[in-house]
Amino acid sequence: MDSLHDLGGKQGFSRVKFPSEPHDETWEPLIRALSAWALRNHIYNMDEFRHAIERMAPRYYISAPYFERHLTAVATLMVEKGLTTAEELEELAGGDFPLSAPIGPGRIAAPAQSFAIGETVRVKNEYVPGHFRMPGYIRGKTGTVVSISPPYPYPDAAAHNMQTTMEPTYDVRFRARDLWPDSCDDAMNHVGVFQSYLEKVEPA
Amino acid sequence: MSDQPKSSIAPPEKRAAAMEMVLRRNSALPDGFVQEFTEHADDAWVTANGARMVARAWSEPAFRERMLADGTGAAREMGFDFPEHHRHLVVLENKPDIHNVIVCTLCSCTAYTIIGAAPDWYKDLDYRARVVRESRTVLREMGLDLPASTEIRVWDTTADTRYMVLPEQPPATEGWPAEKLAEIVTQDSMIGASRLEEVKG
Numbered sequence: 186m187d188s189l190h191d192l193g194g195k196q197g198f199s200r201v202k203f204p205s206e207p208h209d210e211t212w213e214p215l216i217r218a219l220s221a222w223a224l225r226n227h228i229y230n231m232d233e234f235r236h237a238i239e240r241m242a243p244r245y246y247i248s249a250p251y252f253e254r255h256l257t258a259v260a261t262l263m264v265e266k267g268l269t270t271a272e273e274l275e276e277l278a279g280g281d282f283p284l285s286a287p288i289g290p291g292r293i294a295a296p297a298q299s300f301a302i303g304e305t306v307r308v309k310n311e312y313v314p315g316h317f318r319m320p321g322y323i324r325g326k327t328g329t330v331v332s333i334s335p336p337y338p339y340p341d342a343a344a345h346n347m348q349t350t351m352e353p354t355y356d357v358r359f360r361a362r363d364l365w366p367d368s369c370d371d372a373m374n375h376v377g378v379f380q381s382y383l384e385k386v387e388p389a
Numbered sequence: 390m391s392d393q394p395k396s397s398i399a400p401p402e403k404r405a406a407a408m409e410m411v412l413r414r415n416s417a418l419p420d421g422f423v424q425e426f427t428e429h430a431d432d433a434w435v436t437a438n439g440a441r442m443v444a445r446a447w448s449e450p451a452f453r454e455r456m457l458a459d460g461t462g463a464a465r466e467m468g469f470d471f472p473e474h475h476r477h478l479v480v481l482e483n484k485p486d487i488h489n490v491i492v493c494t495l496c497s498c499t500a501y502t503i504i505g506a507a508p509d510w511y512k513d514l515d516y517r518a519r520v521v522r523e524s525r526t527v528l529r530e531m532g533l534d535l536p537a538s539t540e541i542r543v544w545d546t547t548a549d550t551r552y553m554v555l556p557e558q559p560p561a562t563e564g565w566p567a568e569k570l571a572e573i574v575t576q577d578s579m580i581g582a583s584r585l586e587e588v589k590g
Contacts (some may be wrong), residue, residue, distance in 0.1 A: 190495055190496065191494070191495060192494050192495075192514055192517040192518040193492075193494030193495075193517065193518065193521045193522070193545060194494075194518070194521055194522040195518040196518075196522075198514060198515040198518040198519050199515050200515065200530050201510050201513055201515045201516045201519070201520075201527060201530065201531055202509070202510055202513060202515070203510045203530075203531045203532075203582070204508070204510065204577075205508050205509035205510045206509070208509075210401075210402075211402070212401050212402040212405040212406075214423075214427045214430075215405045215406075215409060215423055216405050216408070217426075217427070217430065218422065218423040218426040218427055218430075219405070219408055219409055219412055219418070219423070221426055222412060222416075222418055222422055222423075222426070223412070223416070226416060228416060230474075231474040235495075235496055238496065247514065250401075251497065251509075251512045252401075253401050256401060256404055256405055256408065259408055260404070260408055263408070263411060263412075263415075268411065268415045268416055269411040269415060273411065274404070274407050274408070274411065275399070277406075277407035277410050277411065278399035278403045278404045278406070278407035279399055279403055280397055280398055280399030280400075280403065281397045281398040281399060282398075282399060282404055282407070283398060318495060318547045318548060319547070320494050320495060320545060320547060322494075322521065322522075332479065334476070334477045334479075334548065334549070334550040335476060335477055337476055337548060337549040354548035354549070354550060356479070356544075356550070361521075361522065361524070361543075364522075365522055368522075369522045369523065370522070370523050370524050370525040370526055370541070371525075371541075372524045372525070372540075372541040372542065372543050373540060373541070373542045373543070374521055374543045374545065375542060375543065375544045375545065376545045376547050377545070377546065377547045377548030377549075377550050378547070378548070379548060
């Protein structure tokens, strides 16, 4: 889904606050631990977790600190898996407990294909209602495969708890000026792209 | 679902405590897990792991070669583990005219077992939005002013591959033992926000 989590290349943002100000919020390690517990016990998988964050209302996503987004995702998935209810959470917390929006449909992987290092590839011009890991700034763009990673679970299916196949990802190199002509610093941009998101480029 | 948080929202610490109660009650979260996990995360997943890999790569050409060919194998060789969803570690070699920098534009993925928990600036929306499109400007604002002749390579952590940068060894540290070298390797340098060149002997 195209929501505000897909930040790459968005304009109008500020200077990076570097180095970071130290801060100590005791609830943050607690959330990190609870989230790890739920993941280890297969209450949900990593893609379901990421997608639950992406399903947060955009205005809330953009204003919530990092671990509050994690908190919202864990709670949303616990409710969706039937391990608690929104009412129980609100009662225990003593106030409103915002959860993410309902999940849409996922999809299964595209038919297997393969690409070689050095090959020119194009990112498919796809728009999907569910989870995917294609940042919008490479949609429809052409790049070159520079390395291949071992097979991972296909996120568009895994995030929706559908039968998940494994597929390689390709580190694809793009030129910044092909991605944002006339409005970028020159650089080589590399993105880890799942095989199903790519298509062959026919020789001219 | 609430569209936007309002003042009736329970503070995050209350919501976190509610989650813990629910997990204890409904999914057998054991006593002590939170403390054990936090201690393990704080003690085992530290920047010193990656720093030791970098220092060894500087000192031992054969290890450097193995690390560049197979980062996962090199990390395992040194006894560092990966969570289930970090399946592959790719080590990116800086050169005099090539600078690598890492980001995760979609969330904030990092090789946290190797380089330590991501710093807040890495998780900031500003960094995630800008470094892919304005890499040279952002790095300069962060104190790293690269010459125009340096090629910048940005790596967006959008899949389950994790990246770390192998910085160049500062010339002034030539011949140092690996233990001493490891002490100068910062987390920022393994993300690509600095280059360690300023380190003096």
